Amino acid sequence: MQGLSVDRVSYRYGDKVALDAVSFDVAPGRFAALLGPNGAGKSTLFSLLTRLFTTGDGRISIAGQDMGRTPRAALARMGVVFQSPTLDLDLTIRQNLSYFAALHGLSGRDARRRIDAALDRLEIRARAGEKARNLNGGHRRRTEIARALVHDPSVLLLDEPTVGLDAAARQSITEHVHRLCAEDNLTVLWATHLTDEVYDDDQLVLLHQGRILAGGTCAELRGDKSLKDYFLDLTQMPRQSTEAAL
Numbered sequence: 001m002q003g004l005s006v007d008r009v010s011y012r013y014g015d016k017v018a019l020d021a022v023s024f025d026v027a028p029g030r031f032a033a034l035l036g037p038n039g040a041g042k043s044t045l046f047s048l049l050t051r052l053f054t055t056g057d058g059r060i061s062i063a064g065q066d067m068g069r070t071p072r073a074a075l076a077r078m079g080v081v082f083q084s085p086t087l088d089l090d091l092t093i094r095q096n097l098s099y100f101a102a103l104h105g106l107s108g109r110d111a112r113r114r115i116d117a118a119l120d121r122l123e124i125r126a127r128a129g130e131k132a133r134n135l136n137g138g139h140r141r142r143t144e145i146a147r148a149l150v151h152d153p154s155v156l157l158l159d160e161p162t163v164g165l166d167a168a169a170r171q172s173i174t175e176h177v178h179r180l181c182a183e184d185n186l187t188v189l190w191a192t193h194l195t196d197e198v199y200d201d202d203q204l205v206l207l208h209q210g211r212i213l214a215g216g217t218c219a220e221l222r223g224d225k226s227l228k229d230y231f232l233d234l235t236q237m238p239r240q241s242t243e244a245a246l
């Protein structure tokens with residue numbers, strides 16, 4: 001499987017089961033939204049996908065590379081945008097990306113070419129010489145996405161990447177990443193608790209209390225309902241308590 005594969009992955013914190021035999025595949029070039037309310041297990045899954053945590057229960061593979069057996073090869077095929085911002089605000093956009101490229105063994109002309117291509121993809125090349133501190137939240141996030149693409153990964157993971165952004169920036173980032181997926185054959189896993197970030201053609205992976213409740217395209221699953229109503233009905237969660245989380 002060249003995209004992303006998660007096969008019967010479980011994880012517990014002491015007695016607390018955070019993930020219970022979670023399985024799903026994302027085919028190459030697909031955008032998959034990992035949707036779940038707070039506490040569903042999204043961050044735990046991301047920690048396992050990025051090897052911050054390890055588990056003996058289940059298997060993860062990235063672009064055909066098994067995370068347990070060949071972690072370096074698997075991680076090399078992956079780009080990650082974490083929930084908390086990780087730019088160095090005192091460096092320029094280009095310097096932030098150059099440092100990251102060097103960590104991946106890229107330098108000189110090759111690095112410059114890849115950095116320019118990534119900045120072009122996110123439409124921020126014109127600002128490459130500015131310090132990250134001078135950018136607004138949306139442009140900082142775009143810089144982080146560009147940085148995650150510098151080493152030309154096959155799979156891009158984003159953990160609630162629009163947290164803290166205003167509505168316009170949120171929509172712009174969501175559209176940019178959908179376009180990357182469609183035009184560059186990138187496999188995307190986008191964790192969110194916001195239903196308006198999921199498009200009808202997207203693959204939907206619904207996580208609730210550590211279990212996958214449903215998988216399929218968003219349009220197929222929600223039918224005539226809004227995605228929010230579909231999800232609330234499926235989880236049988238009281239609307240008032242989840243309105244804020246979704």
Ligand SMILES: Nc1ncnc2c1ncn2[C@@H]1O[C@H](COP(=O)(O)OP(=O)(O)OP(=O)(O)O)[C@@H](O)[C@H]1O
Nearest residue numbers: 013016017018036037038039040041042043044045
């Ligand atoms: N260090 C920990 N010790 C014990 N329980 C934990 C720990 N971290 C998370 N949990 C629990 O595991 C479950 C999954 O948490 P996780 O953070 O992965 O969910 P999430 O979907 O990412 O939620 P959020 O959007 O709030 O980050 C929750 O019930 C949470 O309370």
